[in-house]
Amino acid sequence: MSARRNGARRLAALAAATAAGCVGITTAEQGVQSIRLDPVPPSIVAGDVLRDSAGNEIQLRATAFDEANREVSGATFEYAYVPLARDTTTGDSALVVNPVTGAVRADSLPRAAQVRVGARFGARLQALDTIAIVRRPTRLRRAGADTVLRLRYLCIDESRSLTLDNASGGTVSGALPIRLTGDSARDTVPVPSYLVQYRITSPQTIPVGTSPYGDQRPAIYLTNGRVDRPLSYDTTNASGQTTTALRVIGPLFPTRTGSPDTVRIEARAFYRGAPIDSAVTFRVRLERITTQSCP
16 A cells, blocks of 8 residues: 555544644644644646646645744654545545655546645644645636726725725725636636736835724735735635725825826736736726815
8 A cells, every 4th residue: 555545544534533724632742742734725736736826836844833832843744635535526546645745746637626635743743724626727807897996985984894885985896806717628617716816007106004903004905805904816716706806095095196096907817837818907996085084
């Protein structure tokens, strides 16, 4: 029986008792109390190796910690693909993981492609994460009909909520969705769990200041419409679509004349570092709602 299958079965024996993430069980083996698996990309393309957002090949990596949460150097891990009964793949051939180096390769595209990978240290510590095996993406298209959106915002708004534009103003635009697909033998199918890059191409200079959360943020930034924090990438859903939107923090524009009228956004997806199809562009027209308190 191969070392990969041995490692997978030993990890699977513990996997049913834990969720994805970091798991620590009291032990003093080599002074290690817990381990953590470094974040993995949301997906791997069938027939390819695991890659980061820049297209570079990467391996699974784990870190060990002592009881004071200090990193323990020299810890040796065993990496594996972890097939579980409740996982959607069947058999042991969907993913190949080198137990020593942590290199990952997807040998096939299952009908449903959620799988687990893991790292193990000693007899009682493991960390798991989930990854999707997806079809190679070939097309990037705008998912919605609107290429130009409008956002009315208050110059004195200090809200932490992501509210859509209405008669009294909002803090976030409508979605700027794309749809990522791959060609099959019969038709075009969605590519889920894939990273899509969004960036603001205009204006090139954006004021930065203290946000309603108390941290430093730009006056306009991209978010996924669910969690209010600046993002450079969004992940496609089961339909191959994204939910990215534009957030505006009105008080960070010093004056009315310093507020841009239009924000231009570009969405791109990459495979092995090369662009997938042409970029998709959006425009959001900003309208500053003034009051007597506005600068």
